[in-house]
Amino acid sequence: MIVQISHRKSVKVLLYTIFATLLITGPILLSPLPGGDGAVWARDLGGGRAAGGGEKRARPQRQSASKIDRKPRASSADRGSMRRASAERPRTRPQAKPKAKLKAQQRASADRPKAQRPKPDRSAGNQPFARKEASRSPQKMASADRQVKREGLKSKGSGQQQNTARQRSTERDKQVKEGRKQYAENQEDIRKERKEAMEELQQNKFDHRDDAREDRQDHMDDARKDRQDFQEDMADERRDLYEDIYDDRRYWGNDNDYWDDDDDDDNNGWLWGIAGAAVGGLAGYAIGAAVNEPPEGTVAVPVGGVPYQYYGGAFYEPAPSGAGYVTTPAPVGAQVEAPPIDCTVVFGPEDEGYCYFQGAFFIYDDSANQYVVVEPPAGTSVTYLPPGYEEVSIEGSKYMKLGGTYYRPYYEDDEVVYVVSEV
């Protein structure tokens, strides 16, 4: 009897065990074998994220999460062909230098008397910091060229204020302006020269020792004096540099660190870049969003009588209700000192560079040393559109309408782009 019970028990246990085993291994045993009849590579075309199922399909803003893949690059190996390895890759669009030099121009801000700070006398031939003058003719020619383009743009009705300002300017003002412009143009050179000078300074310490031995006392004095001047200057330059960096950070409210990514959740889609941005204007703002007040550090940018506030790419205007502000599309004609730091560099039909951000095109105006918001230039392609566009069909072709501008999707350089169209 006892034996019988225990036997029944063990049968029960066995059955339970078999049942449990089947429960666990069943799904594995019954699943289709990998690489079976339908090969692994044959993916379902409609499937995955794009699956529509008859519902309104979403068009995700793809810009992945990359903060750098739209930056201008010096070279690339993005295509691989051994046959064509020595042939220049045909370019659908230019990759040339943009006119959007964020830092250099920004640093030459108008209210900086330091720009005209007198320097110790140094002859241009020997000194690493010498401002470039007449020898910069190619750049001058280039800037004259841009000037022509700017004039063309202005005639379309963008910077009237600037015109009146220019009429008022005296000869002296012009000189100051010229000086600032020169300063701005030289900023990059100066940075480079600073580094070279630093290296040279190290070198000099040794060179001078040898020189002095050979060239006696007067040279020693000169060298010492030179060195002293030089070091004082280095200190000045460094101070400038730190101040500039500080200004920049304050202005942008971020560290401009492309790799730092601690605030990513707000950073989805089109906005890759402002690390730690906590301000509405930066972390994915929606046009029309209301705020009590714009973030600290905004700049007043009046356009056509509207007192816009600008911060890091976002424009705010006083809310119609009278209380607070609302974010607004970039007003054409607005002039700002610096464009959005995370703009994409795009090129117009004449290869002129624009800084594109959220449907707005900024172009650098040499004469005013400012970035100006212009009408979207026809023929320019952008890789994303901000939310809020409308899809329309014209003569069987799809267009995206954003504000008053029609963008036509095309396939270019291995992705879908949106081209500003004259419809």
Next chain:
Amino acid sequence: MLIAEPAPARVVDPAADRIMERVCEQLKSAPAFTVRADISYDDVLKSGLKVQYHRSNEVVLDRPNHLRIDSESDKGRRTLLYDGQTVTVFDPDLNMYVRTPAPDTIDATLDKVVDYGVAVPLEDLMRIEPCAWLNEEVTEGYYGGWHYMDGRYVHHLLFRVAAADFQLWVEGGEVPVMRKVIIEYREREGAPRYEALLSDWNLRPSVKESDFAFTPPAGADRIEFRAAYDTGKGDRP
């Protein structure tokens, strides 16, 4: 004074030539093949910093005129389909596709889509003469012997062309296949590299016509290659 440089002589280790000829002969004689290509490539920023990106591809080729490439990269997913008459590039994420009449050979179709900016992984593999570059472009070639790679020892080959250097890893045996290719564009700023890891070679796959056919999903929008229709103003073709 300018002295005209004589055309560079071709100096290639016969062992390197022999191995490559076997690999390419194998590839050419396969009526169809599938392979997975994991690509990584450098961009050189203005600052000189190098950034490496990745792109995955599944290639299905059926001679004489069928090709399919499914790929995924930072630019999203893509499917290229060529059925002998039309070539389609489909972006499933945006649900947009380009479709255009195609030449009747894989080579001519590759020329066309590459010119339109479509990224094709190591296009040489898919051409009728996969080793054309070996005779037409190479100026130097070396056989480096057997080197360890991924659990086995494989042939290591070095080649040089006018503006780039190649490294190839070839698995020997009855069916020699390429395992890895590096193209270093040494004349470009920062000498960026293009690397292809080739795996899952199948020189006898079962393919069917429907693998290369495209039926637009519901609501898909047809667009055009910009290079084919661009009028400079972005307006209608």
